[in-house]
Amino acid sequence: LLSSTTSPGLHVIHIAAEMAPVAKVGGLGDVVSGLSKALLKKGHLVEIVLPKYDCMQYDRVSNLRALDVLIDSYFDRQLYQNKIWVGTIEGLPVYFIEPHHPDKFFWRGNFYGEHDDFRRFSFFSRAALEFLLQAGKKPDIIHCHDWQTAFIAPLYWDIYAPKGFNSARICFTCHNFEYQGTASASELESCGLESHHLNRSDRMQDNSAHDRVNSVKGGIVFSNIVTTVSPTYAQEVRTAEGGHGLHSTLSAHSKKFIGIINGIDTDAWNPATDAFLSVQYNAADLQGKAENKQALRRSLGLSSADVRRPLVGCITRLVPQKGVHLIRHAIYLTLELGGQFVLLGSSPVPHIQKEFEGIANHFQSHDQIRLILKYDESLSHSIYAASDMFIIPSIFEPCGLTQMISMRYGAIPIVRKTGGLNDSVFDVDDDTIPSQFRNGFTFVNADEQGLNGALVRAFNLFKNNPESWKQLVQKDMNIDFSWESSAEQYEELYLKSVSRARAAKRVL
Numbered sequence: 001l002l003s004s005t006t007s008p009g010l011h012v013i014h015i016a017a018e019m020a021p022v023a024k025v026g027g028l029g030d031v032v033s034g035l036s037k038a039l040l041k042k043g044h045l046v047e048i049v050l051p052k053y054d055c056m057q058y059d060r061v062s063n064l065r066a067l068d069v070l071i072d073s074y075f076d077r078q079l080y081q082n083k084i085w086v087g088t089i090e091g092l093p094v095y096f097i098e099p100h101h102p103d104k105f106f107w108r109g110n111f112y113g114e115h116d117d118f119r120r121f122s123f124f125s126r127a128a129l130e131f132l133l134q135a136g137k138k139p140d141i142i143h144c145h146d147w148q149t150a151f152i153a154p155l156y157w158d159i160y161a162p163k164g165f166n167s168a169r170i171c172f173t174c175h176n177f178e179y180q181g182t183a184s185a186s187e188l189e190s191c192g193l194e195s196h197h198l199n200r201s202d203r204m205q206d207n208s209a210h211d212r213v214n215s216v217k218g219g220i221v222f223s224n225i226v227t228t229v230s231p232t233y234a235q236e237v238r239t240a241e242g243g244h245g246l247h248s249t250l251s252a253h254s255k256k257f258i259g260i261i262n263g264i265d266t267d268a269w270n271p272a273t274d275a276f277l278s279v280q281y282n283a284a285d286l287q288g289k290a291e292n293k294q295a296l297r298r299s300l301g302l303s304s305a306d307v308r309r310p311l312v313g314c315i316t317r318l319v320p321q322k323g324v325h326l327i328r329h330a331i332y333l334t335l336e337l338g339g340q341f342v343l344l345g346s347s348p349v350p351h352i353q354k355e356f357e358g359i360a361n362h363f364q365s366h367d368q369i370r371l372i373l374k375y376d377e378s379l380s381h382s383i384y385a386a387s388d389m390f391i392i393p394s395i396f397e398p399c400g401l402t403q404m405i406s407m408r409y410g411a412i413p414i415v416r417k418t419g420g421l422n423d424s425v426f427d428v429d430d431d432t433i434p435s436q437f438r439n440g441f442t443f444v445n446a447d448e449q450g451l452n453g454a455l456v457r458a459f460n461l462f463k464n465n466p467e468s469w470k471q472l473v474q475k476d477m478n479i480d481f482s483w484e485s486s487a488e489q490y491e492e493l494y495l496k497s498v499s500r501a502r503a504a505k506r507v508l
């Protein structure tokens, strides 16, 4: 009894498809490493299990080595061997699973977007649990993320807990309900889950296609804790408009569902120490920020003539969720208002990529506008540091990290009031909000008028009241966006769930 109440730390294992900086596509990668580091700092034992992708940044993994034993895991009615690698990423112990399967699941030069993603990640989920079982791990919490590892929840309760691997509670975090991982029900069988048992409306059956199963729904139904990445998004996804078909499932499981806003990794994102920058700076020394602006202008071939000309930044995946039509509009409006615009983005959607290539070519040698259509970590740091304003006109945004990063670098966010943006950006002109919390510009309607209103107000303040602008920049740079308080909320959820399970065991 005593040991359960005074136990100093939990053993938490994250199983995920991404982890920054080695395998990052978007915010999920940042969250897995940021939350893990924060939990480690709080004294918990944290481990991470990832697929061993061929396209990872191996130079950021230290002490990578293969374990002596191979792990056999079930798929398509037979056993396949997996080689297990172990290494350290920014102080965190990470296991990598390399399947010896003829389909070479993680040997594709891509993280996602393959025709057999459902098979790739259901295989990985099963192999990850098999490894934990065979390694004799006794975690308190297994934390899975997004549809790729949501299979963990039904696999754990249907297959692994009955084998005696039952020390853990399962936490599932959905970072974006737009991506749900559906497939015809029979495809579930490959990883050993029984489709006739799970293809039911109260289990994994997709809410809009009854011959299909939905892995995110399985994560919701079978996990002990279900979270998403901001309180506002948690409300939005429980409505028919925002739930992408899962609102009724989320409402039925609302007691275990909560929104916790993400933090950012304040070591990786720190203008005072950032090695990617030409000059480091802090809130008390904004001269350094001005020098970064000049350096970026020079390197991108933009005009440096007017130091006071505001630079508007935008760094994003170019997908409909991000409000691509409003991003396009913002480019032209910025030009009209006398600013400079720098976009760093790339698109997995061919027609959007093509459209932006057209705009990029049009402005190829323009001295106020530059579009760079690729993924570039180093350039992203330089843009955050150089920007005066940062635009995020999302249609929906589960949490969003770029508004927090931009504020930390002194770029004032201009955002649509949705999801996590609504929980982290508060309009400077909104009298209903205590003035100490006001930190940016927001708009409500996802149309050009909405965006115009916010961007024009930002330009006016920048041009007409430089002293207030400077104070706003300094205030934003000093806001605490670290994982500290959000990690504490996860810790509380974990602890509550673990002690509830222990209490239930004692009663039994």
Ligand code: ADP
Residues within 6 Å of the ligand: 025, 026, 027, 028, 030, 315, 316, 317, 344, 345, 346, 374, 375, 376, 377, 380, 399, 400, 401, 402, 403
């Ligand atoms: P999402 O997860 O929907 O992509 P987030 O705002 O949660 O959006 O996270 C985006 C992360 O990806 C941020 O760290 C941002 O800096 C980074 N990012 C997005 N696009 C690019 C790009 N083209 N080059 C470099 N980093 C990018």
